[in-house]
Amino acid sequence: MSNEFKHWGGTTPCALQKRFYLERRRDIIRSIRAFFDSKGFLEVETPIRIPAPTPEYHIEPFRSEEWFLITSPELQMKMLLAQGYERIYQITKVFRKGERGKYHIPEFTMLEWYRRDCSYETLMDDCRNLIKFIGEQLRLPDPFPYGENRLSYSENWHLFTVRELFQKCVGWDPFTVSDSESFSIALVEKIEPYLASFSTPCIVKDYPPSEAALSKCLGEICERFEVYWGGIELANGNSEITDEETLKERFQKVLAFKSSLNVHLPIPDGFIKFFNKMPPSAGIAMGVDRLVMILSNAPSIEWVVAFTPEEL
Amino acid sequence: MGAVINAGDLRKGLKLEIDGEPYLIVDFEFTKPGKGQALYRCRLKNLITGIQFDRTYRSGDRFVEADIEEKEAEYLYKEGKQYHFMVTSTYEQVEMSTDQLGDAVNYLTENLKVSMLFFKDRPIGITLPNFVNLRVIHAEPGVKGDTASGATKPVVLETGYELQVPLFVEEGDILKIDTRTGSYVERV
Numbered sequence: 027m028s029n030e031f032k033h034w035g036g037t038t039p040c041a042l043q044k045r046f047y048l049e050r051r052r053d054i055i056r057s058i059r060a061f062f063d064s065k066g067f068l069e070v071e072t073p074i075r076i077p078a079p080t081p082e083y084h085i086e087p088f089r090s091e092e093w094f095l096i097t098s099p100e101l102q103m104k105m106l107l108a109q110g111y112e113r114i115y116q117i118t119k120v121f122r123k124g125e126r127g128k129y130h131i132p133e134f135t136m137l138e139w140y141r142r143d144c145s146y147e148t149l150m151d152d153c154r155n156l157i158k159f160i161g162e163q164l165r166l167p168d169p170f171p172y173g174e175n176r177l178s179y180s181e182n183w184h185l186f187t188v189r190e191l192f193q194k195c196v197g198w199d200p201f202t203v204s205d206s207e208s209f210s211i212a213l214v215e216k217i218e219p220y221l222a223s224f225s226t227p228c229i230v231k232d233y234p235p236s237e238a239a240l241s242k243c244l245g246e247i248c249e250r251f252e253v254y255w256g257g258i259e260l261a262n263g264n265s266e267i268t269d270e271e272t273l274k275e276r277f278q279k280v281l282a283f284k285s286s287l288n289v290h291l292p293i294p295d296g297f298i299k300f301f302n303k304m305p306p307s308a309g310i311a312m313g314v315d316r317l318v319m320i321l322s323n324a325p326s327i328e329w330v331v332a333f334t335p336e337e338l
Numbered sequence: 339m340g341a342v343i344n345a346g347d348l349r350k351g352l353k354l355e356i357d358g359e360p361y362l363i364v365d366f367e368f369t370k371p372g373k374g375q376a377l378y379r380c381r382l383k384n385l386i387t388g389i390q391f392d393r394t395y396r397s398g399d400r401f402v403e404a405d406i407e408e409k410e411a412e413y414l415y416k417e418g419k420q421y422h423f424m425v426t427s428t429y430e431q432v433e434m435s436t437d438q439l440g441d442a443v444n445y446l447t448e449n450l451k452v453s454m455l456f457f458k459d460r461p462i463g464i465t466l467p468n469f470v471n472l473r474v475i476h477a478e479p480g481v482k483g484d485t486a487s488g489a490t491k492p493v494v495l496e497t498g499y500e501l502q503v504p505l506f507v508e509e510g511d512i513l514k515i516d517t518r519t520g521s522y523v524e525r526v
Contacts, residue, residue, distance in 0.1 A: 206374065
């Protein structure tokens with residue numbers, strides 16, 4: 027609720043306005059490809075329909091007969107890494123059940139990229155370079171308007187640790203209190219509004235083990251980071267686990283939690299088989315629709331997609 | 339008891355019963371940190387007191403839809419602090435107090451049709467027509483020579499409502515009043 031849009035009359039775009047957003051979307055996707063192609067990444071397409079989804083505590087996959095639609099191309103891209111690919115990226119549709127809001131739509135476009143023999147630090151550099159590159163390609167003014175704010179795509183990003191932000195905005199330590207519900211609420215109610223006050227993107231890094239997802243942890247610090255811009259969550263990246271036991275343990279914890287909610291999901295066996303060849307690497311997923319929203323000054327996600335599910 | 343609603347079904351315009359009182363969701367936002375829990379942020383308005391506040395709900399939270407009904411009613415008469423109405427479809431007579439009606443008492447004249455909101459069969463509020471016509475029962479004579487545009491003077495209407503109107507308005511005139519703002523529109 028932080029960004030106010032007063033420049034458009036209605037809440038949904040008319041046909042003429044929609045064309046502007048779809049053209050901007052095409053330009054951004056072209057720029058993303060140009061960026062990764064110039065850095066020696068291979069663009070890949072992995073299957074959208076898979077036998078077992080990535081185990082996630084709070085993401086609900088759609089079923090497709092006995093299989094599932096991907097909630098991210100993570101597992102299959104890591105299978106490619108294990109086969110020796112060094113730098114790969116993908117722009118693909120992903121599907122998440124029940125997610126619909128100003129920044130959410132159940133079918134959305136994800137940019138995901140992986141680097142072998144790198145840690146999350148390299149991905150942070152990629153993000154800074156990518157955003158600057160796209161801003162320049164679009165010949166956007168810098169700063170440019172987003173709602174009532176002004177945002178900048180220059181490289182002077184802000185860097186925070188999770189602990190530091192919780193101390194500043196929330197008042198308790200997420201490393202000693204591990205309650206994922208309170209963590210989410212604190213993020214949305216306290217931290218995101220604070221991050222919305224910066225014009226350049228913010229990196230939030232070093233998550234507690236309870237919020238590790240599939241990131242590599244050194245002691246209690248997990249090498250995971252998020253990119254926020256204008257207070258909007260744009261990307262989530264991490265240094266990857268390479269140890270098979272740790273991976274299985276994390277998967278089993280998630281699947282047990284899901285079973286307790288009466289959601290029974292298969293363990294991704296096919297992926298685990300590849301995992302003993304998993305090199306040290308880092309990977310990140312970025313929401314393309316949200317990036318288009320920000321760079322085209324769109325008040326909600328329906329402005330930047332051809333059709334929402336409600337329109338079909 | 340109203341229908342049970344899950345957090346995932348919350349949306350703007352829905353009416354909920356919370357702690358025994360009816361609330362309207364006036365603003366709604368679904369939000370979810372990528373790896374975190376789905377959250378449902380609501381701005382709620384208490385339909386009795388009008389007070390608004392923000393509340394964040396989670397996936398597992400469940401709600402009861404408020405038993406709210408809207409019926410057409412006709413204003414009959416006032417007795418002390420009680421205002422008497424008749425529900426037009428059933429001829430049932432109901433009363434509401436000055437406190438419950440608030441500013442609406444400024445616009446009530448005999449036989450005026452309003453939309454009445456019931457919570458669990460008890461009247462909790464009315465919605466007036468956007469415009470009503472009311473007679474001026476007291477007006478100071480306009481001051482001659484004062485023709486500055488926008489100049490106004492106070493008058494009293496048949497309901498006791500006092501408001502500012504243009505200088506040409508006289509006692510006995512019928513005025514069109516906007517009930518949403520309480521302001522003068524035109525002389526009828």
